[in-house]
Structure formats: C-alpha cells, structure tokens
Amino acid sequence: MSEATVDTSVFDGFRGAMRRMASSVSVITTVNGDAHHGMAATSVSSLSFSPPSLLVCINRNITMHDAVKMAGVFCVNILGETHGDVCDAFGGKLNGAERFTIGGWLDHDTGLRYLPDAAASIFCKLDATFEYGTHTICVGLVEKVILGEEGAPLLYREGGVGGFRRF
Numbered sequence: 001m002s003e004a005t006v007d008t009s010v011f012d013g014f015r016g017a018m019r020r021m022a023s024s025v026s027v028i029t030t031v032n033g034d035a036h037h038g039m040a041a042t043s044v045s046s047l048s049f050s051p052p053s054l055l056v057c058i059n060r061n062i063t064m065h066d067a068v069k070m071a072g073v074f075c076v077n078i079l080g081e082t083h084g085d086v087c088d089a090f091g092g093k094l095n096g097a098e099r100f101t102i103g104g105w106l107d108h109d110t111g112l113r114y115l116p117d118a119a120a121s122i123f124c125k126l127d128a129t130f131e132y133g134t135h136t137i138c139v140g141l142v143e144k145v146i147l148g149e150e151g152a153p154l155l156y157r158e159g160g161v162g163g164f165r166r167f
C-alpha cells in the first residue's frame with residue numbers, strides 16, 4: 001500500500017477525506033423579528049427540481065439552528081471568489097449581527113438579508129427537517145431566486161478557500 005493510500009481509523013480517514021473535498025461556500029441567512037442571523041455553509045446541496053428544493057445541514061449547537069427553525073425561512077447566498085472575507089466573518093471570525101458589516105448586504109422584501117453580488121441568492125421556505133447525529137438536515141422549498149454575478153465560485157478545501165480552474 002503506498003503512503004497516499006495508507007489505511008487509518010474511520011474517524012481520521014473520514015475527516016481527511018472530507019478535507020480533500022472541495023465545496024462551494026454559501027452564507028445562509030435568516031431573520032426573527034429585527035434579529036438577523038447568518039452562517040457560512042458548505043453542506044448546501046441541490047435536492048430536486050420537482051419541487052425546486054435544496055438542503056443544508058446545520059449543527060444543532062449553533063445559533064442558526066433554532067433561528068432557522070423559528071423563522072421557517074432562509075436565504076442561501078452562493079459566494080464568489082472575491083468573498084473570502086465574507087466566508088471568514090460568517091464562519092466564526094465575527095459574532096452575531098456584526099457579521100453583516102462584511103459585504104454589501106441588503107434587506108429583501110421578504111425580510112431576509114441577501115448579498116447582491118453573490119453568484120445567486122436562493123430564498124427558501126423551510127419545508128422539512130431530519131435530525132441525524134449532531135446535525136439537522138433542513139429542506140428548503142425554493143420560492144425566489146436572484147441571479148447575481150456569474151464570476152468564479154469560492155471553494156473551501158483543506159481548511160482554506162481558493163478558486164476554480166476550468167480545463
């Protein structure tokens with residue numbers, strides 16, 4: 001067995017494997033009254049076109065978890081290559097509403113905050129939840145989409161961000 005394919009424990013192996021997976025970064029926002037919340041997320045995935053739906057997995061220990069459940073709505077903002085600072089802020093560098101000081105956030109008619117220069121902002125109704133381990137799988141029924149900049153995406157891999165290269 002070569003060094004590159006060395007066997008290891010399931011936990012370490014899985015963590016190492018996931019670190020090697022490049023994922024597009026989004027910021028999920030929600031709102032309860034006047035209180036806006038946001039978090040960085042790589043767990044966003046398209047679910048179905050019938051009905052148009054996506055999923056995001058949210059750790060039950062973080063602020064967004066109960067905030068999204070209470071609000072029943074959320075917005076997925078797909079970050080572009082220029083949004084490294086936004087990713088940092090919403091990934092834990094800043095706390096609470098202070099996170100929205102990074103990036104040109106706007107308030108949509110729905111009350112949800114969105115990033116106009118994101119690749120896209122997808123407004124969802126929380127339609128179903130499934131608890132698994134430490135996380136809740138949240139299914140969003142897509143109600144509105146704003147397509148923004150068509151530029152390169154922001155990717156997360158090996159604990160850091162980078163860009164996309166087409167062959």
Ligand SMILES: Cc1cc2nc3c(=O)[nH]c(=O)nc-3n(C[C@H](O)[C@H](O)[C@H](O)COP(=O)(O)O)c2cc1C
Nearest residue numbers: 039040041042043057058059062063090091092156
């Ligand atoms: C690039 C990146 C992707 C992340 N993806 C997720 C995710 O998909 N689900 C999740 O629960 N936390 C994810 N996190 C961690 C949350 O963003 C972080 O725990 C949250 O912002 C903490 O918020 P709080 O301090 O308000 O509770 C990610 C962090 C980073 C930096």
